[in-house]
Amino acid sequence: xxxNLNCQSxxxxxxxxxxxxxxxxxxxxxxxxxxxxxxxxxxxxxxxxPEVKILEQNLAQYSQTDxxxxxASGSDALLLALMAVNIGPGDEVLVPSFTFFATxxxxxxxxxxxxxxxxxxxxxxxxxxxxxxxxxxxTKAVIPVHLFGQMxxxxxxxxxxxAHNLTVIEDAAQAIGAELDGRRAGSWGxxxxxxxxxxxxxxxxxxGGLVTTRDExxxxxxxxxxxxxxEPRYYHSIIGINSRLDSFxxxxxxxxxxxxxxxxxxxxxxxxxxxxxxxxxxxxxxLGLPKSLPNRWHVWNQYTVxxxxxxxxxxxxxxxxxxxxxxxxxxxxLHEQECYRDLGYASESLPETYKACREVLALPIFPxxxxxxxxxxxxxxxxxxxxxxxxxxxxxxxxxxQREAA
Numbered sequence: 188x189x190x191n192l193n194c195q196s197x198x199x200x201x202x203x204x205x206x207x208x209x210x211x212x213x214x215x216x217x218x219x220x221x222x223x224x225x226x227x228x229x230x231x232x233x234x235x236x237p238e239v240k241i242l243e244q245n246l247a248q249y250s251q252t253d254x255x256x257x258x259a260s261g262s263d264a265l266l267l268a269l270m271a272v273n274i275g276p277g278d279e280v281l282v283p284s285f286t287f288f289a290t291x292x293x294x295x296x297x298x299x300x301x302x303x304x305x306x307x308x309x310x311x312x313x314x315x316x317x318x319x320x321x322x323x324x325x326t327k328a329v330i331p332v333h334l335f336g337q338m339x340x341x342x343x344x345x346x347x348x349x350a351h352n353l354t355v356i357e358d359a360a361q362a363i364g365a366e367l368d369g370r371r372a373g374s375w376g377x378x379x380x381x382x383x384x385x386x387x388x389x390x391x392x393x394x395g396g397l398v399t400t401r402d403e404x405x406x407x408x409x410x411x412x413x414x415x416x417x418e419p420r421y422y423h424s425i426i427g428i429n430s431r432l433d434s435f436x437x438x439x440x441x442x443x444x445x446x447x448x449x450x451x452x453x454x455x456x457x458x459x460x461x462x463x464x465x466x467x468x469x470x471x472x473x474l475g476l477p478k479s480l481p482n483r484w485h486v487w488n489q490y491t492v493x494x495x496x497x498x499x500x501x502x503x504x505x506x507x508x509x510x511x512x513x514x515x516x517x518x519x520x521l522h523e524q525e526c527y528r529d530l531g532y533a534s535e536s537l538p539e540t541y542k543a544c545r546e547v548l549a550l551p552i553f554p555x556x557x558x559x560x561x562x563x564x565x566x567x568x569x570x571x572x573x574x575x576x577x578x579x580x581x582x583x584x585x586x587x588x589q590r591e592a593a
Contacts, residue, residue, distance in 0.1 A: 203510020204551055204560040209385055211555040212450075216442055220392075223438035230434075235414075238437040243397070245444055246381070249364070250373040252399040254406035257432035258413050261360040261382025264396035265293035265330070267430060268356045268378040271408045274299050274327055281321055281329040281353075283313040284520035284532075285540045290332055290358050291521045300530070302326065303522040305537040309478055311491070311547075312339035314539070319347055328354040333362035333372050335516075336388070336454075336488035337479060341367055341375040348376075356380060360396075363389050364451055366484035373399040378409075383432075383440050388454070388488055389447050395436040453554035454487040460561055461490055461550065468569040475546070489516060490552035498575065499548055505571050511564055514549045 213220070227238060239257050247255035258264050274280060276298035282291050284303040291301040305317040311334045318329060329348055331339035341357075348355045355376030359365070362372040363381055373379025383395030400406050408425075411418055416427035458477070465471055475493030479485035494502050503513050520540040522532035535541045550564055 204512060204556075204563055206512030206514055206549070206551050207386060207553050208555060209390070212553075216446075219442045220439055223442050224435060227434045227438050233434050234431055236434040236437075238434045238441055239432055242432075242437045242441050242444075245441070246397055247399060249371075249444070249447075250359075250379065250381075250399045251371045252374045252379070253401045254399065254403065254409075256398045256400075256406060256409045256413060257437060258396045258398065258430040259432060260394040260430070261380060261384060261387075261396040262289040262293060263413075263428070263430040264360075264380035264382070264398045265289055265356065265358060266296060266428070267409055267412050268380055268398055269293055269297055269299070269328065270412050270427075271378065271405055272328065272354045274354075277325060278327040279323060279325040281313075281318050281326060282521070283330075283332050283334075283540075284522040284537050285311055285517060285543055286332045286334060286358070286521065287360070287517070288521065288524070289360075290330055291527070294330075299327075300325075301521070301527070303520070303527075303530075303532060303537060303540075305539050306543065307340075308539045308543065310337050310339070310480065311335060311543060312337065313344070315340050315343035315347060317537075318344065322347070322351050322353075326351060326353060328356060330356045330358050331376075332358040332360075333365055335477070335491055336362050336365055336486040337483050338362060338365050338367040338372055338375075345375065354378075360384075360387065361488040362486060363387070364447060364484070365486045368482050369484075374401065377402065378405060383436065388451065388486055389440060389443055391436040391443075392439045393436055395432050395440065396430075397432070450554040451486050454552055455485070457552050457554070457556050457561065458485070458487045458490055460558060461552075461565070464561060464565040465568070468565050470565070470568055470572065473572050474568070487552055489549045491516065491547050491549045493543070493546040494548050495546065497545075499546055502568075502571055503548060506564075506567055509567055511567055512551055515547060516549050517547075518544055520544055 243255040243257050274297050278299040279302045280294045281304050282301045285306045294301040302321050304321055305314050307314045313331045331344050357376040357379040359372040359379045360382035365372040379399040381397045383391040398409050412427040413430045416423045416425035477491055506513055523534050
């Protein structure tokens with residue numbers, strides 16, 4: 188993507204560039220969504236209604252699995268999957284430390300112990316080598332997270348699981364439609380957990396989630412668990428939870444599912460354009476750019492760059508002053524979180540996680556992001572590093588903390 192990044196100030200530039208703008212997507216769908224919600228209201232089937240069944244059937248097919256059970260959130264999807272295989276006190280579950288809190292908290296809520304694993308620095312996904320070293324006789328499961336929209340190395344992780352008789356639960360909250368060697372996220376493990384939180388590639392109008400599986404017995408157990416273990420009504424064979432996806436959320440997601448592949452292509456185009464623009468701006472060797480591995484279909488839930496030399500927070504503040512949205516996914520590894528300090532991990536015991544947490548910065552990547560907005564982002568990045576280069580020549584102009592980093 189060649190072209191001059193320099194242009195006169197525009198109204199778009201004055202308004203800035205949001206990290207995410209859900210209103211743009213809604214404006215194109217509001218009539219369809221209104222009609223879908225009206226159908227729910229007219230039917231009176233607000234819980235476990237037809238819209239939920241349709242969604243389950245469609246997403247089982249989309250994810251190349253046989254069964255799908257909709258639930259109240261992505262967090263509950265992980266919890267239900269662990270409950271389905273009786274994870275509990277005394278058990279250990281391998282999880283990456285570089286992920287959203289729910290991946291580990293689901294383990295802890297059942298009284299089991301999350302065992303934190305380092306990441307592959309290229310993909311930010313769980314490192315199979317480190318996972319192998321962390322297996323003990325108490326290890327019962329592994330939860331690979333397909334972070335930012337790119338799948339983990341499921342070939343090696345499944346081989347590890349088979350060798351040690353581990354359950355594999357894919358955390359595919361950020362990766363619906365992602366593929367490894369033509370096979371989709373959620374179809375590789377014993378179960379897959381998905382989220383419909385509004386910021387996800389397939390987002391609802393609130394919380395929502397879903398569990399996929401190819402195993403009929405697991406599917407039956409998951410269904411029972413998400414309705415208080417009740418079958419038939421008011422008869423309970425097991426202790427479950429209340430984690431039903433309401434019909435309103437299912438209706439919204441059903442509308443959006445029709446457009447998911449189009450939005451994925453828009454995200455891919457935006458990622459490719461960033462790569463070209465950043466290279467043209469001479470930033471390809473300044474920032475660490477994200478990579479899509481050859482055998483993956485990356486769906487780009489996030490476009491995450493690495494900012495070197497301790498400049499990440501200063502750069503983010505600079506962009507914020509220009510009303511350019513960014514986010515840090517994630518500022519601390521889970522092994523560094525206060526609530527897990529009793530597990531005894533030193534901050535730098537997971538070195539790649541520790542480094543990533545201090546370098547990563549997510550740029551806007553949502554489907555409706557315009558080329559003009561991307562050029563504004565890249566131009567702002569280029570200006571920052573040009574100015575920072577001059578400040579390195581004259582370091583007295585740097586704040587003390589950055590002077591040390593320089």
